[in-house]
Amino acid sequence: MSLQEKTEWIAVDWGQTRQRVWVMGAGGNLLAERSADQGMERLTRDGFETTLLAMIEDFLSDARTTPVLCSGMVGSAEDWAEVPFQAVPCAPQSADSFVSARTGDARIAVTIVPGLSQTSPAPDLMRGEETKIAGFLQSSPKFDGVLVMPGTHSKWVHISAEEVVSFQTFLTGELYALLARQSVLRNAVAIGGWDDAAFESGVSEAISRPESVAAKLFSLQAESLLAQGTPEAARARLSGLLIGMELAATRPYWLGQNLTVLAAPDIGKIYARALSLQGLQAPVLDSAPLVREGLQTAYEALTAAKD
Amino acid sequence: MSLQEKTEWIAVDWGQTRQRVWVMGAGGNLLAERSADQGMERLTRDGFETTLLAMIEDFLSDARTTPVLCSGMVGSAEDWAEVPFQAVPCAPQSADSFVSARTGDARIAVTIVPGLSQTSPAPDLMRGEETKIAGFLQSSPKFDGVLVMPGTHSKWVHISAEEVVSFQTFLTGELYALLARQSVLRNAVAIGGWDDAAFESGVSEAISRPESVAAKLFSLQAESLLAQGTPEAARARLSGLLIGMELAATRPYWLGQNLTVLAAPDIGKIYARALSLQGLQAPVLDSAPLVREGLQTAYEALTAAKD
Numbered sequence: 001m002s003l004q005e006k007t008e009w010i011a012v013d014w015g016q017t018r019q020r021v022w023v024m025g026a027g028g029n030l031l032a033e034r035s036a037d038q039g040m041e042r043l044t045r046d047g048f049e050t051t052l053l054a055m056i057e058d059f060l061s062d063a064r065t066t067p068v069l070c071s072g073m074v075g076s077a078e079d080w081a082e083v084p085f086q087a088v089p090c091a092p093q094s095a096d097s098f099v100s101a102r103t104g105d106a107r108i109a110v111t112i113v114p115g116l117s118q119t120s121p122a123p124d125l126m127r128g129e130e131t132k133i134a135g136f137l138q139s140s141p142k143f144d145g146v147l148v149m150p151g152t153h154s155k156w157v158h159i160s161a162e163e164v165v166s167f168q169t170f171l172t173g174e175l176y177a178l179l180a181r182q183s184v185l186r187n188a189v190a191i192g193g194w195d196d197a198a199f200e201s202g203v204s205e206a207i208s209r210p211e212s213v214a215a216k217l218f219s220l221q222a223e224s225l226l227a228q229g230t231p232e233a234a235r236a237r238l239s240g241l242l243i244g245m246e247l248a249a250t251r252p253y254w255l256g257q258n259l260t261v262l263a264a265p266d267i268g269k270i271y272a273r274a275l276s277l278q279g280l281q282a283p284v285l286d287s288a289p290l291v292r293e294g295l296q297t298a299y300e301a302l303t304a305a306k307d
Numbered sequence: 308m309s310l311q312e313k314t315e316w317i318a319v320d321w322g323q324t325r326q327r328v329w330v331m332g333a334g335g336n337l338l339a340e341r342s343a344d345q346g347m348e349r350l351t352r353d354g355f356e357t358t359l360l361a362m363i364e365d366f367l368s369d370a371r372t373t374p375v376l377c378s379g380m381v382g383s384a385e386d387w388a389e390v391p392f393q394a395v396p397c398a399p400q401s402a403d404s405f406v407s408a409r410t411g412d413a414r415i416a417v418t419i420v421p422g423l424s425q426t427s428p429a430p431d432l433m434r435g436e437e438t439k440i441a442g443f444l445q446s447s448p449k450f451d452g453v454l455v456m457p458g459t460h461s462k463w464v465h466i467s468a469e470e471v472v473s474f475q476t477f478l479t480g481e482l483y484a485l486l487a488r489q490s491v492l493r494n495a496v497a498i499g500g501w502d503d504a505a506f507e508s509g510v511s512e513a514i515s516r517p518e519s520v521a522a523k524l525f526s527l528q529a530e531s532l533l534a535q536g537t538p539e540a541a542r543a544r545l546s547g548l549l550i551g552m553e554l555a556a557t558r559p560y561w562l563g564q565n566l567t568v569l570a571a572p573d574i575g576k577i578y579a580r581a582l583s584l585q586g587l588q589a590p591v592l593d594s595a596p597l598v599r600e601g602l603q604t605a606y607e608a609l610t611a612a613k614d
Binding site for chain 2: 117118119121122124126151153167168171172174175178179182183184185189210211213214215216217219221222224225226228242245246248249250251288
């Protein structure tokens with residue numbers, strides 16, 4: 001059988017600046033992967049379809065329509081499809097909320113998985129994480145507790161009975177990048193390297209006195225100029241201060257809770273270390289396969305709904 | 308008398324990206340002003356002198372050497388002059404710590420005013436603010452209390468007996484600019500406009516629960532997408548959250564202290580409002596003339612030291 005004939009459906013993780021595509025055969029069999037770096041901000045309606053076709057054209061058959069399931073920031077592409085957020089508490093994905101995108105090419109049928117919204121206790125949004133959560137729940141349907149999802153915008157997600165009960169987003173990763181690369185601290189903070197003690201004291205100080213973080217940021221610069229610290233220690237300390245702030249704010253999410261960290265292994269290890277300083281042992285699960293697994297669940301739900 | 312003959316000395320506020328020059332006659336008489344926008348990062352030793360001469364050449368006389376007094380980030384130009392920080396507690400300026408820069412042009416004699424450093428309670432640095440403080444103390448020598456100096460890097464400075472006792476720097480202004488212009492919040496936050504209630508609730512929430520600021524930043528984005536707020540309110544709220552964080556951290560500086568805010572009038576008014584929410588009435592003094600007044604004091608001290 002040719003690759004086109006084997007292709008049953010296609011999964012797409014469509015982020016603000018990067019797209020990943022998985023070409024799927026029968027029974028969840030992964031046939032091929034592709035990725036692209038196409039910023040979303042300037043894409044028109046036709047642009048979305050063109051971008052998608054450029055990645056998947058090799059796998060399409062003229063004889064039939066291939067389902068394409070997308071999640072992530074593409075849900076905000078109002079030009080292409082109106083995808084309303086699903087309000088929590090709710091399942092991370094449900095087939096009746098999926099939305100079809102307008103396409104011109106008859107070889108594809110594009111479906112978009114919506115993000116989740118929350119109005120209380122605080123307004124919040126996610127787009128893409130709901131798919132990772134669905135992927136996680138696929139293998140851990142009984143999970144009751146809190147998922148910690150570090151990243152540019154970290155999410156803390158309270159899960160019970162296969163539903164997202166509530167969640168909270170932090171700018172920790174983005175703040176780190178802005179401070180380390182673009183602020184006055186940029187010459188004080190190393191690109192790589194690490195110092196456990198500096199990280200740990202940063203976390204502890206931020207948790208015990210979160211208001212002091214605002215004051216301690218400039219100290220990194222002063223320490224650097226007064227030759228009192230290394231750039232590697234400054235990097236670890238900055239990371240510790242910001243993650244400590246996040247832990248100070250999420251205390252209700254982790255105190256006495258069952259936690260699992262979903263992340264790339266390097267950042268997952270850092271969060272697990274910060275949590276262990278609070279006496280919490282949280283397993284770290286590699287988040288890389290979760291989007292595909294979540295989209296597999298979405299595809300199966302969609303297929304079942306159509307039968 | 309020609310302008311060259313009238314010129315007695317020249318004052319320079321030399322910042323990281325901007326230079327301001329005041330041409331001074333006898334008795335503190337201001338003859339002319341100039342400014343330039345020359346980034347410091349790539350200037351070589353000769354580059355500093357060339358940049359300076361381009362601004363002041365019109366006022367120099369071949370018949371004698373004109374004193375030029377500089378303060379600000381130029382003190383970090385190690386290529387041009389080694390200017391060690393003065394450790395607090397100390398007077399904001401003292402003539403015996405001034406440093407001569409190496410120049411090739413015999414018409415000028417350049418003197419640089421050093422910045423201040425602190426090793427405890429926390430490492431900290433200032434370059435330029437010491438000159439504003441000297442300018443302030445010139446007209447208020449009996450001041451005993453705390454100077455609040457908002458800006459890209461706000462400074463809180465404890466003054467007693469005409470000395471800087473201690474100080475603390477905050478990245479508040481820089482954090483605001485990074486978050487409002489470069490982060491995911493950039494579309495949610497207006498460039499102008501204001502909302503008093505949003506500012507005040509931001510300040511109060513940050514002071515009472517500083518750890519919550521990390522969580523509330525992303526809410527600005529969510530509120531914007533869920534159409535629950537205006538960009539003007541988001542701007543005021545972001546400002547309130549960050550200034551509130553600063554006030555939470557500086558409580559020992561303002562609780563029961565005598566305060567004066569030195570700032571541009573618009574930002575000074577915002578800080579005064581935040582302080583008044585804590586029951587503190589702090590006068591706001593326009594900081595614009597203070598560098599020149601501080602350099603006038605420095606010039607007089609230098610002249611007296613040479614006599």
